[in-house]
Amino acid sequence: MLLNDGTDYQADDKDIVAWQRTYPAIDVYQELNAMESWLDANPTRRKTSKGIKRFINSWLARAQDRGGSPQVRQNKTSSKNISIEDKLADVSWIKNEETKQLAKDFYLKTKGYYFDGEKRQNG
Numbered sequence: 001m002l003l004n005d006g007t008d009y010q011a012d013d014k015d016i017v018a019w020q021r022t023y024p025a026i027d028v029y030q031e032l033n034a035m036e037s038w039l040d041a042n043p044t045r046r047k048t049s050k051g052i053k054r055f056i057n058s059w060l061a062r063a064q065d066r067g068g069s070p071q072v073r074q075n076k077t078s079s080k081n082i083s084i085e086d087k088l089a090d091v092s093w094i095k096n097e098e099t100k101q102l103a104k105d106f107y108l109k110t111k112g113y114y115f116d117g118e119k120r121q122n123g
Contacts, residue, residue, distance in 0.1 A: 001036045004046040011056070021095070023060045025068025035059055082115070092117025 001009045011019075011032060020028045035056060039046050047055045063069065082090075089107040091114050094100040107114035108123040115121070 001032075001039050001052065002043075002046060003049055003052060005049070007049065009047075009049065009052045015053070019056070019060055023064045023068075024093075026060055026063050027069040028060065030069055031060055031063055032056070085111075086115040086120055089113060089120075090115045090117060 003009055016028055016032075020026070089111055091100050091103045091107070094103055104114045104121075113120050113122045
């Protein structure tokens with residue numbers, strides 16, 4: 001992304017992973033491309049090296065608040081259609097596979113099922 005001093009900002013992998021975890025309804029790579037195009041088209045509104053991360057975070061938060069990226073929404077089950085019971089036994093948000101398996105085992109033992117983010121899995 002072109003900054004107001006003419007330098008180029010490239011988000012590092014650590015930041016991208018953090019943003020993806022913070023804003024799960026967002027396709028972070030697509031939004032970064034959109035920001036880059038917007039900054040290119042609006043040279044008087046380009047950001048400083050100190051302000052670029054704030055700009056990115058604000059952009060992603062607004063996109064998340066507006067319902068997320070269309071590509072991500074298309075691939076997810078609407079939370080309005082998921083029962084409270086399934087939401088309580090949801091393991092889809094757990095990234096570590098070992099921890100996810102422990103959660104699955106716990107819900108299978110205590111509830112007889114777990115929710116994988118798309119459908120209920122019975123024991």
